[in-house]
Amino acid sequence: MSRDGVKGREAAGDAPKVTITDIAREAGVSVPTVSRVVNGRSDVSPATRARVEDLLRRHGYQRRSAPGDRAALLDLVFNDLDSPWSVEIIRGVEDVAHAAGVGTVVSAIHDRAGSARQWMTNLRARATDGVILVTSALEPLMHEELRRLGVPLVVVDPAGAFALDAPTVGATNWAGGMAATEHLLGLGHTRIGFVAGPARLLCSRARLDGYRAALDGAGVPVDDTLIVQGDFYPESGFAGCNDLLALERPPTALFASSDQMALGAIEALRRRGLRVPEDMSVVGFDDLPEVRWSAPPLTTVRQPLSDMGKLAARTVLGLAQGIEPASARVELATELVVRSSTGPRG
Template sequence: MIESGRSRPTLAQIAAAAGVSVSTVSKVLNGRDDVSPATRKRIDKVLRGHGYTRRGVSVSVAEPAAKTVDLVLSGLDGSWPASVASGMEAAAFEAGLHVVVSVARTGGPEDDSSSDWVDRILGRGTAGVVLGLVEPSPQQLARLAEAQVPCVVIDPLSDPPPGVISVGTTNWSGAYEATTHLLEQGHRRIGLVTGPPQHLYAKARIAGYRSAMAAAGVETPPELVRNGNYDRASGREQVRALIELPEPPTALFICSDHMAIGGYETLTQAGLRVPDDISVVGFDDLPEARWVSPPLTTVRQPLKEMGSIALRTLVRLMRGEHLESMRAELATTLVRRESTRPRVSTDQRPSPKAAGGRG
């Protein structure tokens, strides 16, 4: 039941009272014709009972929480989401906004549409949403547009559709600089561990790596390129596959600090020392990159800045401002620490199997 009195019902409360999802209520409010007559009648009855009329007439349902915006992430594990959320929250505070952080879960115990993340943020009355490593479907984007909720995507997994604003980094340049650094150290067999090959930023990093190798006149045999999932477990697995090659690499460019830390574990188990026996470069510059031993040379993604720029861009969209560009791209930088050194000659470098036997 919806309580009467001074408090006005939210869309979520109306949906609950009518026994439907928030998106169905939104369709009725926007005059959509893809709602059954019986359902429309039931929703209209609840709306009329609480003084709510269609768009263009006075509204008694609680206005969206104009001071609240959402950050929807693919997950909360690790430092990546914390860094992005920190930057976004700081910018939101300056703008007088509050940030609600949630995970883009698309199914509940009964896997019904009411558990969709879009329903949840619309039911909360958000003023705008930033998506981090989340790929919204065309249907989800349409529902946000219908509800007049602006959206900004951080690190889109694929090319955003027309009209969707995105914030990212110079992934190609970062990968090119990391690979060039290893080449300048005398390495020629450089293994690459990147993410799922269909992801936009993984493609850019592979391209940057290949371009640097080609510019140096170095071939990139296919066995030196491995795909992981940006977690430590896949880093362990893919680094193991690389060092067990008949001719293993002398250096590794691992496109995620989490995967690089997993790679460190595999190298230690194999008796290989970083950087004495093999050099390693990561990507992200998470706090963990400074904590491992030796500290990890890595490509810095300005994650906090990405979060703050995404929020400021969202505010401009909320104000109805025109944006000059559909994408903001922040520069990466190579942070040199202690995990790389000039190449060790083959006869000085222990093989993984022989080194592993010492443990």
């Protein structure tokens, strides 16, 4: 490619079409070496760098980004990426960020201090514009560090007992727990089992309190033997359902405070040859895409996970521009979705 040719196109206002392959050939170096020079890496010898820089300049090579012209990034941090739950939130955040020209950096810190420190190191290096934490037990020291760095922070569905000086986006867990229980009461059930989520999470507590409130409202005494402990994963729904079935007077309906526990409970019933909903009604919580196709399709409480992600992204991008959210704590509405796993008391 002749320099005149390049100049001609530059004069016409077009971007010069010289590639780094052209540059590498002319400089007598490899393509990755040119790439390292372009990207400002240090692992190139000074002589090679000078030769490549000279050719880039002479050909008017258009760099992907000029120094100081850093693109916007947003960090979305999970404890784990082991649930279909997480992809719903990623989808919502990505949707808003993508449209704003902002990249969504997804990380998992696995509740490990070493991993969280590594993430914090990476975060400092990439100079993110904002952080969205999802139900994370990120250590208080990390919060302190984020605040010191002046990085805007929004928390989705804050779960722990720690007080955060950051806006939060959640769902109406209490109202959802109440709606699920009222649905079962309305079908004539009075012995309703409850499989709770981890006690350390506020959302678990809110769902349990909603369950109790609905029973109280209907004048049905709360029987603590019908409340079993789970951890949101299917195995604990399976075990919890078995425990309830072993009672002298088992419940006729079961409210699991996560869809995954509801699926575990349905499997426990199936193994005993019990039918859903004929022998036991089951309600979940979350409305993961997959439970529309569980056998039977699951009645559940829809958490607007994707919308929560969208709102968190809008809030943190606003904070990065100095716009404080109208409310520091927002709860989006949950909604009961009735499918085929619940029916009248037999």
